[in-house]
Amino acid sequence: IYGIPFMDMQIKISEFKKSIRGTDDIVFEEKTQFAFIGRSNVGKSSLMNCLLEETDLVKSGKTPGKTKDINFFLINHSFYFVDLPGYGYAKMSPAEREQMARMIQWYFFQEVYERKAILVLDAKVGPMPMDIEMLRILREHRQDVLIVANKADALNQRERSAQMRAIAAEIPGMEIIFCSAKTGEGKQEILKALFGKS
Numbered sequence: 001i002y003g004i005p006f007m008d009m010q011i012k013i014s015e016f017k018k019s020i021r022g023t024d025d026i027v028f029e030e031k032t033q034f035a036f037i038g039r040s041n042v043g044k045s046s047l048m049n050c051l052l053e054e055t056d057l058v059k060s061g062k063t064p065g066k067t068k069d070i071n072f073f074l075i076n077h078s079f080y081f082v083d084l085p086g087y088g089y090a091k092m093s094p095a096e097r098e099q100m101a102r103m104i105q106w107y108f109f110q111e112v113y114e115r116k117a118i119l120v121l122d123a124k125v126g127p128m129p130m131d132i133e134m135l136r137i138l139r140e141h142r143q144d145v146l147i148v149a150n151k152a153d154a155l156n157q158r159e160r161s162a163q164m165r166a167i168a169a170e171i172p173g174m175e176i177i178f179c180s181a182k183t184g185e186g187k188q189e190i191l192k193a194l195f196g197k198s
Contacts, residue, residue, distance in 0.1 A: 011191075013076055014052045019069035021103065026072055030113045032079040033072075034194055037104065037134060038120030040086035043150045046181035047120060048073075048081055051190060058083055068100065070107055082107075088130045104134075108141045116144045116194060123149035123163055123178055127170050135171065146193050147171060153180040 018026050038044045045060035052058070057073065058081075071083040084107065085100050092100070108117070117138050121127055126149075127135075138145050147167075155163060160178065167176055177193060179186025 011052055011075055014054060014057060014081070015074050016057060017072045017074045017080070019071050021069055022106070026080075027107070027110055027112060029080075031074075032114040032116070033082050033112055034079065034116050034118060035082040035084060035107070036118045036120060037084045037138075038086060038150075039122070039128065039130060040089040042086070042120045042122045043181050044086060044120045045083065047148070047150050047179065048083060050181040050184060050187055052081070068103070070103065087134065088128070105137060105141075108138060108143060116146060118146050118148060118190075118194075121147065121149045121167070123152040123160075123167075124154050126163060126167050132170070145174070146190070147174050147176045148186065148190055149176060149178045150181055152178040152185060153183050 018024065020026065036044050036048055045058040048058040049055060052073070052075070058071070068085055070085070073081040073083070075081055084104055087097075087100055087104065089097075119131065119135060119138065121131055135145065135147075149163070149167060152160060164176070164178065168174075175193065177186050177189050179190060
Protein backbone atom coordinates (compact mmCIF):
# COMPACT_ATOMS: atom_id res chain seq x y z
CA ILE A 1 0.00 0.00 0.00
CA TYR A 2 1.22 3.48 -0.93
CA GLY A 3 4.32 1.96 -2.50
CA ILE A 4 6.10 1.79 0.86
CA PRO A 5 7.97 -1.46 1.66
CA PHE A 6 6.54 -3.23 4.69
CA MET A 7 9.97 -3.11 6.34
CA ASP A 8 9.55 0.66 6.52
CA MET A 9 6.72 0.14 8.99
CA GLN A 10 9.61 0.14 11.43
CA ILE A 11 10.42 3.82 11.70
CA LYS A 12 14.18 4.21 11.95
CA ILE A 13 14.95 7.79 10.98
CA SER A 14 12.73 10.83 11.37
CA GLU A 15 13.64 14.46 10.88
CA PHE A 16 11.89 17.79 10.63
CA LYS A 17 12.16 19.15 7.08
CA LYS A 18 10.09 22.27 6.63
CA SER A 19 7.18 24.45 7.78
CA ILE A 20 4.99 26.00 5.10
CA ARG A 21 1.99 28.31 4.93
CA GLY A 22 1.30 28.07 1.22
CA THR A 23 2.54 26.67 -2.06
CA ASP A 24 5.90 24.95 -1.75
CA ASP A 25 7.76 22.33 -3.79
CA ILE A 26 7.77 19.91 -0.84
CA VAL A 27 4.02 19.37 -1.26
CA PHE A 28 4.53 17.96 -4.75
CA GLU A 29 7.51 15.69 -4.16
CA GLU A 30 7.04 12.08 -5.24
CA LYS A 31 6.71 10.86 -1.66
CA THR A 32 3.66 9.56 0.17
CA GLN A 33 2.24 11.98 2.74
CA PHE A 34 0.49 10.83 5.91
CA ALA A 35 -1.40 13.93 7.02
CA PHE A 36 -2.49 14.23 10.66
CA ILE A 37 -5.47 16.46 11.34
CA GLY A 38 -7.59 17.08 14.44
CA ARG A 39 -8.99 19.57 16.89
CA SER A 40 -6.68 21.47 19.22
CA ASN A 41 -5.97 19.52 22.41
CA VAL A 42 -6.70 16.01 21.04
CA GLY A 43 -3.02 15.11 21.45
CA LYS A 44 -2.17 14.99 17.76
CA SER A 45 1.48 16.01 18.22
CA SER A 46 1.93 13.54 21.10
CA LEU A 47 0.46 10.77 18.97
CA MET A 48 2.83 11.54 16.10
CA ASN A 49 5.80 11.49 18.51
CA CYS A 50 4.57 8.16 19.85
CA LEU A 51 4.42 6.65 16.36
CA LEU A 52 7.89 8.02 15.59
CA GLU A 53 9.28 6.89 18.95
CA GLU A 54 10.39 10.45 19.62
CA THR A 55 9.84 12.63 22.66
CA ASP A 56 9.43 16.09 21.18
CA LEU A 57 10.24 16.03 17.46
CA VAL A 58 6.69 17.16 16.67
CA LYS A 59 6.22 20.30 18.71
CA SER A 60 2.89 21.20 20.23
CA GLY A 61 2.05 24.87 20.51
CA LYS A 62 2.50 26.36 23.97
CA THR A 63 -0.96 27.86 23.55
CA PRO A 64 -3.69 25.79 21.84
CA GLY A 65 -4.56 27.04 18.39
CA LYS A 66 -1.33 28.98 17.94
CA THR A 67 0.34 26.56 15.52
CA LYS A 68 -0.46 27.99 12.11
CA ASP A 69 2.06 26.15 9.91
CA ILE A 70 1.91 22.89 8.00
CA ASN A 71 4.94 20.92 9.20
CA PHE A 72 6.67 18.18 7.19
CA PHE A 73 8.72 15.40 8.77
CA LEU A 74 10.75 13.07 6.55
CA ILE A 75 10.56 9.46 7.72
CA ASN A 76 13.06 6.74 6.70
CA HIS A 77 14.14 9.05 3.85
CA SER A 78 11.08 7.83 1.93
CA PHE A 79 7.79 9.39 3.07
CA TYR A 80 6.38 12.32 5.04
CA PHE A 81 4.35 12.71 8.20
CA VAL A 82 2.52 16.02 7.83
CA ASP A 83 1.33 17.87 10.92
CA LEU A 84 -1.57 20.17 10.11
CA PRO A 85 -2.72 22.99 12.40
CA GLY A 86 -5.26 22.02 15.03
CA TYR A 87 -8.72 23.45 14.48
CA GLY A 88 -11.59 24.49 16.72
CA TYR A 89 -9.77 26.39 19.47
CA ALA A 90 -12.55 28.39 21.17
CA LYS A 91 -10.45 31.50 21.90
CA MET A 92 -9.32 31.89 18.32
CA SER A 93 -10.86 34.90 16.56
CA PRO A 94 -13.30 34.29 13.67
CA ALA A 95 -10.71 35.68 11.26
CA GLU A 96 -8.05 33.27 12.58
CA ARG A 97 -10.45 30.33 12.38
CA GLU A 98 -11.27 31.23 8.79
CA GLN A 99 -7.58 31.53 7.92
CA MET A 100 -6.90 28.12 9.50
CA ALA A 101 -9.79 26.52 7.65
CA ARG A 102 -8.57 27.97 4.35
CA MET A 103 -5.05 26.64 4.90
CA ILE A 104 -6.28 23.13 5.77
CA GLN A 105 -8.64 23.03 2.77
CA TRP A 106 -5.89 24.41 0.53
CA TYR A 107 -3.59 21.57 1.51
CA PHE A 108 -6.15 18.83 0.89
CA PHE A 109 -7.14 20.46 -2.40
CA GLN A 110 -3.62 19.98 -3.77
CA GLU A 111 -3.08 16.98 -6.01
CA VAL A 112 -0.12 15.26 -4.41
CA TYR A 113 1.79 12.08 -5.25
CA GLU A 114 -0.02 9.99 -2.62
CA ARG A 115 -1.72 10.91 0.65
CA LYS A 116 -3.64 9.38 3.52
CA ALA A 117 -5.38 11.51 6.14
CA ILE A 118 -5.35 10.50 9.80
CA LEU A 119 -8.24 12.20 11.60
CA VAL A 120 -7.49 12.29 15.33
CA LEU A 121 -10.43 12.38 17.76
CA ASP A 122 -10.61 12.52 21.55
CA ALA A 123 -11.76 9.05 22.64
CA LYS A 124 -13.54 10.41 25.69
CA VAL A 125 -15.31 13.28 23.93
CA GLY A 126 -16.02 11.51 20.64
CA PRO A 127 -16.52 13.32 17.34
CA MET A 128 -17.60 16.95 17.67
CA PRO A 129 -19.58 18.70 14.90
CA MET A 130 -16.36 20.24 13.59
CA ASP A 131 -14.81 16.74 13.35
CA ILE A 132 -17.81 15.53 11.34
CA GLU A 133 -17.43 18.57 9.10
CA MET A 134 -13.70 17.87 8.65
CA LEU A 135 -14.49 14.29 7.66
CA ARG A 136 -17.00 15.63 5.13
CA ILE A 137 -14.32 17.92 3.68
CA LEU A 138 -11.83 15.06 3.46
CA ARG A 139 -14.35 12.87 1.69
CA GLU A 140 -15.25 15.74 -0.62
CA HIS A 141 -11.59 15.89 -1.63
CA ARG A 142 -11.63 12.09 -2.09
CA GLN A 143 -9.11 11.50 0.67
CA ASP A 144 -8.35 8.08 2.07
CA VAL A 145 -9.06 8.55 5.81
CA LEU A 146 -8.10 6.64 8.95
CA ILE A 147 -9.93 7.55 12.17
CA VAL A 148 -7.99 7.26 15.43
CA ALA A 149 -9.45 7.98 18.87
CA ASN A 150 -6.64 9.17 21.13
CA LYS A 151 -6.55 9.36 24.95
CA ALA A 152 -8.21 5.94 25.29
CA ASP A 153 -6.27 5.47 28.54
CA ALA A 154 -8.66 7.98 30.15
CA LEU A 155 -11.55 5.50 29.78
CA ASN A 156 -12.37 2.45 31.85
CA GLN A 157 -13.53 -0.71 30.06
CA ARG A 158 -17.24 0.11 30.35
CA GLU A 159 -16.74 3.68 29.13
CA ARG A 160 -14.56 2.47 26.29
CA SER A 161 -17.15 -0.02 25.05
CA ALA A 162 -19.82 2.67 25.15
CA GLN A 163 -17.63 5.16 23.29
CA MET A 164 -16.69 2.59 20.65
CA ARG A 165 -20.39 2.05 19.92
CA ALA A 166 -21.18 5.77 20.01
CA ILE A 167 -18.36 6.80 17.69
CA ALA A 168 -19.12 3.97 15.26
CA ALA A 169 -22.74 5.12 15.17
CA GLU A 170 -21.74 8.72 14.40
CA ILE A 171 -19.13 7.73 11.81
CA PRO A 172 -20.59 4.58 10.22
CA GLY A 173 -18.56 2.44 7.87
CA MET A 174 -15.18 3.75 9.04
CA GLU A 175 -12.36 1.82 10.71
CA ILE A 176 -11.72 3.40 14.11
CA ILE A 177 -8.58 2.64 16.12
CA PHE A 178 -8.59 3.45 19.84
CA CYS A 179 -5.13 4.53 20.95
CA SER A 180 -3.15 6.33 23.59
CA ALA A 181 -0.09 8.45 22.91
CA LYS A 182 0.59 8.21 26.64
CA THR A 183 0.75 4.40 26.90
CA GLY A 184 1.49 3.44 23.28
CA GLU A 185 -1.74 1.50 22.97
CA GLY A 186 -2.85 1.18 19.34
CA LYS A 187 0.53 2.17 17.91
CA GLN A 188 1.11 -1.03 15.95
CA GLU A 189 -2.50 -1.09 14.74
CA ILE A 190 -2.12 2.42 13.37
CA LEU A 191 1.16 1.62 11.62
CA LYS A 192 -0.37 -1.49 10.06
CA ALA A 193 -3.36 0.55 8.90
CA LEU A 194 -1.00 3.08 7.30
CA PHE A 195 1.43 0.72 5.64
CA GLY A 196 -0.61 -2.43 5.11
CA LYS A 197 0.48 -5.98 5.74
CA SER A 198 3.39 -7.91 4.27
